[in-house]
Amino acid sequence: MYARLLIESLRRGTRRxxxxxxxxxxxxxxxxxxxxxxxxxxDRLAAEMGSYGANLVTTPAREGGTxxxxxxxxxxxxxWKNNIVAVAPTIDLRVRMGDVxxxxxxxxxDHPLEPGFRTGLPRxxxxxxxxxxxxxxxxxxxxxxxxxxQRLGVKPGSELRAGLGDRSEGFRVVGIVTSGGEEDDQAFxxxxxxxxxxxxxxRFTRAEIFALTLPEVRNSHPDPRRNPKEYxxxxxxxxxxxxxxxxxxxxxxxxxxxxxxxxxxxxxxxxRLRWVLTALAIVALxxxxxxxxxxxxxxxxxxxxxxxxxxxxxxxxxRVVLFFLSEAALLGLLGGLLGGGLGLVGGRLLGSGxxxxxxxWMPILLPFAALLGLxxxxxxxxxxxARALERYPADxxxxxxx
Numbered sequence: 001m002y003a004r005l006l007i008e009s010l011r012r013g014t015r016r017x018x019x020x021x022x023x024x025x026x027x028x029x030x031x032x033x034x035x036x037x038x039x040x041x042x043d044r045l046a047a048e049m050g051s052y053g054a055n056l057v058t059t060p061a062r063e064g065g066t067x068x069x070x071x072x073x074x075x076x077x078x079x080w081k082n083n084i085v086a087v088a089p090t091i092d093l094r095v096r097m098g099d100v101x102x103x104x105x106x107x108x109x110d111h112p113l114e115p116g117f118r119t120g121l122p123r124x125x126x127x128x129x130x131x132x133x134x135x136x137x138x139x140x141x142x143x144x145x146x147x148x149x150q151r152l153g154v155k156p157g158s159e160l161r162a163g164l165g166d167r168s169e170g171f172r173v174v175g176i177v178t179s180g181g182e183e184d185d186q187a188f189x190x191x192x193x194x195x196x197x198x199x200x201x202x203r204f205t206r207a208e209i210f211a212l213t214l215p216e217v218r219n220s221h222p223d224p225r226r227n228p229k230e231y232x233x234x235x236x237x238x239x240x241x242x243x244x245x246x247x248x249x250x251x252x253x254x255x256x257x258x259x260x261x262x263x264x265x266x267x268x269x270x271x272r273l274r275w276v277l278t279a280l281a282i283v284a285l286x287x288x289x290x291x292x293x294x295x296x297x298x299x300x301x302x303x304x305x306x307x308x309x310x311x312x313x314x315x316x317x318x319r320v321v322l323f324f325l326s327e328a329a330l331l332g333l334l335g336g337l338l339g340g341g342l343g344l345v346g347g348r349l350l351g352s353g354x355x356x357x358x359x360x361w362m363p364i365l366l367p368f369a370a371l372l373g374l375x376x377x378x379x380x381x382x383x384x385x386a387r388a389l390e391r392y393p394a395d396x397x398x399x400x401x402x
Contacts, residue, residue: 019291019294020291020328020331020332020335020377021331021334021335021338022291022335023287023288023289023290023291023335024288024291024331024332024334024335024336024339024373024376024377025335025336025338025339025342025373026284026287026288026291026339027284027285027286027287027288027289027291027335027339027373027376028285028288028335028336028338028339028340028343028369028372028373028376029284029339029340029342029343029346030280030281030284030285030339030343030346031281031284031285031339031343031369031372032339032340032342032343032344032346032347032365032368032369033343033344033346033347033350034278034280034281034284034347034350035281035343035347035365036343036344036347036348036362036365037347037350054086054088054124054125054208054209054210054259055209055210055211055213055240055258055259056208056209056210056211056240056243056244056247056256056257056258056259057206057207057208057209057256057257057259058206058207058209058247058251058254058255058256058257059205059206059207059254059255059257060205060253060254060255061253061254061255062253065253066200066203066204066205067089067203067204067205067207067251067253067254068202068203069089069191069202069203069204070202071250071251071252071254072087072089072113072204072207072251073113073114074250074251075087075209075247075250075251076113076114076117077250078243078246078247078249078250079235079236079246080211080238080242080243080246083211083212083213083238083243084209084210084211084243085123085210085211085212086119086120086123086124086208086209086210087108087113087119087124087207087208087209087210088107088108088119088120088121088123088124088125088207088208088209089107089108089191089204089206089207090105090106090107090121090191090204090205090206090207090208091105091106091107091191091194091195091198091200091203091204091205091206092104092105092106092205092206093106093164093194093197093198095162095163095164095197096162096163096164097152097160097161097162097163097187098152098160098161100148100151100152102148102151102185102186102187103185103186103187104142104162104186104187104188104189104194104197105121105186105187105188105189105194106188106189106190106191106192106193106194106195106197106198107120107121107188107190107191108120108121108137108190108191109121109122109134109135109136109137109188109190110122110134110136110137111137120134121134121188121208122134123210124208124209124210125179125183125208127179128177128178128179128183129177129178129179130143130175130176130177130178131156131175131176131178132156132173132174132175132176133174133175134174134175134188135171135174135175135188135189135190136174136190137190138190138192139190140169140170140171140172140193141171141172141173141174141189141190142160142162142171142172142173142174142187142188142189143173143174143175143176143177143187143188143189144160144173144175144176144177144187144188145176145177145178145179145183145184145185145186145187146176146177146178146184147184147185148184148185148186148187149173149176154173155173155176156173156174156175156176157172157173158172158173159171159172159173160172160173160187162187162189162197163197164197164198167196167197167199168197169189169193169194169196169197171189171193191204207254209247209256211238211240211243212238213238213239213240213243214237214238214239222234240258241258244256244257244258285372285376288335288373288376288380289376289379289380290380293380293381293383293384324381325378325381325382328377328378328380328381329374329377329378331377332373332374332375332376332377332378333370333373333374333377334373335373335377336369336370336371336372336373336374336376337366337369337370337373339369339373340365340366340368340369340370340373341366341369343365343369344361344362344363344365344366347362348361
């Protein structure tokens with residue numbers, strides 16, 4: 001009987017019910033689309049922020065020491081190995097090039113660290129611009145910073161010899177590097193050639209590592225003895241400091257530090273983006289609640305006589321309130337499903353059109369959108385329904401027939 005009354009009620013007053021469904025659908029559409037973008041864009045935005053520089057730096061624990069290049073394959077053996085996007089070991093020397101003494105940086109440029117994973121300096125410093133190209137691995141080639149190239153009078157195709165003590169290496173210039181920073185005064189050559197100049201075959205003095213990480217408050221390392229569970233959670237979360245600790249575990253003699261300038265900027269940008277998108281979602285849901293409240297107020301006022309008769313013939317007041325709220329819940333559920341489906345489409349369009357993020361389909365958000373629509377409809381309807389039925393049955397009938 002209750003179900004029959006509810007179905008019959010839904011068939012009447014379709015215009016106001018469509019208004020309520022539309023309001024909920026619009027609100028959940030906005031919330032679902034924004035939520036989908038936030039979930040999908042975290043890694044992409046972290047990667048974009050990471051383009052300003054590597055967020056982890058490994059150096060020898062002993063000052064003035066070096067580390068074996070062969071150990072760097074271990075960075076892809078830690079728990080968060082798939083979060084390691086790029087690695088670039090370096091040796092920095094001051095060498096004589098013609099009449100000029102300038103920094104020469106040896107590094108990888110397109111090195112196969114393991115099958116299917118190539119890495120190097122262009123991946124840890126993607127903001128560097130190069131006219132021409134980067135040196136090829138194992139070739140006697142060099143890329144020269146813009147200001148250094150002007151001092152040396154070289155351009156792509158020029159020959160250049162670098163010397164340190166009684167050792168020297170010949171290079172062919174293949175690129176001019178532009179950064180606007182210190183790289184404009186440096187030269188970049190394959191790591192083995194610079195190792196030979198330094199007399200340090202198979203060694204490096206510094207490694208830049210770019211890892212996809214989650215925003216983290218600085219110095220949030222928990223004490224494993226006092227808070228073992230908190231420590232386990234931290235260790236198994238892709239925080240910069242937890243990845244740095246795991247790198248220290250697999251690189252004996254090395255010390256990995258977090259570049260907090262990059263990681264803090266990433267955390268700030270992602271945090272502000274989430275707050276903005278959350279605020280927009282709340283505004284959308286608030287607008288939906290206002291629409292549902294208006295529609296349900298009009299519906300209850302229109303059906304005061306029906307409500308009064310139900311109470312007068314013995315129906316418990318709470319049961320009558322539940323009847324109207326059940327109707328609102330069904331409308332909210334329908335609006336939530338409709339808005340959630342449209343929001344999944346809208347999130348993909350918003351991500352690709354505004355943020356340049358490829359947003360995957362996230363059907364898991366659909367049940368949450370339906371529940372959100374149901375909650376908004378019930379909460380928005382509670383006040384007008386309760387106010388309409390707070391009087392005695394006689395008062396309700398008298399006002400309804402007046």
